Amino acid sequence: MSSYDVAVIGSGPGGYVAAIRCAQLGMKTAIIEKYNTLGGTCLNVGCIPSKALLDSSHHYEDAMKHFEDHGIEIPGEIKLNFKKMIERKQAVVDQTTKGIEFLMGKNKIDVFTGIGAFKDATHIEITSGKKTETIEAKNTIIATGSKPASLPFIKIDKERIITSTEALSLSEVPKHLIVIGGGVIGLELGQVYRRLGSEVSIVEYMDRIIPTMDSAQSKELTKVMKKQGVKFFVSHKVSAVDRKKNEITVTATDKKDKEVTFTGDYCLVSVGRRPFTDGLKAENAGVKITERGMIEVNDHLQTNIKNIYAIGDVIRGAMLAHKAEEEGVMVAEILAGQKPHIDYNLIPGVVYTWPEVASVGKTEEQLKETNTEYKVGQFPMRALGRSRASGDTDGFVKILSDKTTDEVLGVHMVGARVADLIAEAVTAMEFRASAEDIARMSHAHPTYAEAVKEAALAATEDRALHI
């Protein structure tokens, strides 16, 4: 039987990063993945394929709607080859997952393909078809991730009533896509299909989309996506989803308790994700799982069993790839006797629609709830030369800083490339910068990043220069 210092169960961004860091720190490491490709949800059916389709559909929309503004005329009709778009997405996924295989080899990590199940706290049985082998591990990191959640009355048939996984590999563009849930995944995929010509209706239970982000961002994104033709139905509680042949009917009640029905040919259920531990046999090791299916961990990401840790979507906190990665590194370093730390307040959140939406730290709503006194500096993208040059004038950067100390408490953005710009805010906040610190740093001109400086100037003493 092979013996390891560490076995990692699950090869998503949490698991594979944990494995690499363990190997870097000199531990003999194994990784177990039930699918034939490595990379988990993120690389196979999450972050990467969704971004590939967002980028492809963005190019298509530009060609259809915006090239003309730039004086580019295409003789003849612009045609969508959807099959090719999906094939390209798959090629991007394949290349990326192969990259993880390469990294496992480079770091001398043993890869096992099969379902990993605990025999006891130090032995894991790996089953693939009829073949079973057992390995021994001094420590185990559970990184089994999550699966799409649904509502109890919805039967996901994976053909017309679908999750994000199927939405990334459809064989046709829906005529009318009804999206249940106005969170990140619903908005991103809704925008992809709107650009490709679908009618898209987003039905959301809460009174605004992206309800955990700053309300100014919800408002701006709603406004821009409405201009793009997406229809929003907030404060609508879905009560039934029925299919008759190729017709889907979604029934909901609005805030006045009036019944509303939506008829379409596809329904995307994007109401969140649930932690996944099926087949893990955690009970054999004595690992505690909460009623909601999450693995319980302490501040060191250790389960109730001292040599077993858990990271990523399967534990509490934001279900984000970069959060899982940080946790993977943290556990590896703890196992090596180091004292790493994650500031969960500084894990950024991003929506990759266009315009993009990005956030870090506290929202205005959260600061109000805790009676924190704060200042606001906001700068609109339309006032930037860079935005006018590219034609991306929607959005803003908003900086919230402490009223007394000027320390930056939250940064919230909507606009072109803000998914990248948020890194500046994270850096500033990691170093506990004040708004004035950012305001005094030189930002290249012309860039979208100038909006960060201007918002910081606005937060300092209302000193924005270009508005």
Ligand code: FAD
């Ligand atoms: P996962 O990536 O879910 O990986 C878990 C792995 O464990 C899987 O491969 C699974 O097969 C394997 N596994 C489970 N049980 C066993 C077992 N018993 N034995 C062996 N293997 C097992 N996040 C972002 O940060 N940015 C984005 O842009 C983004 N976009 C997304 C878009 C979509 C459509 C979706 C669905 C998700 C997106 N996410 C995004 C979320 C992101 O994918 C997850 O947060 C991330 O993948 C979590 O990583 P993880 O390592 O915890 O788990």
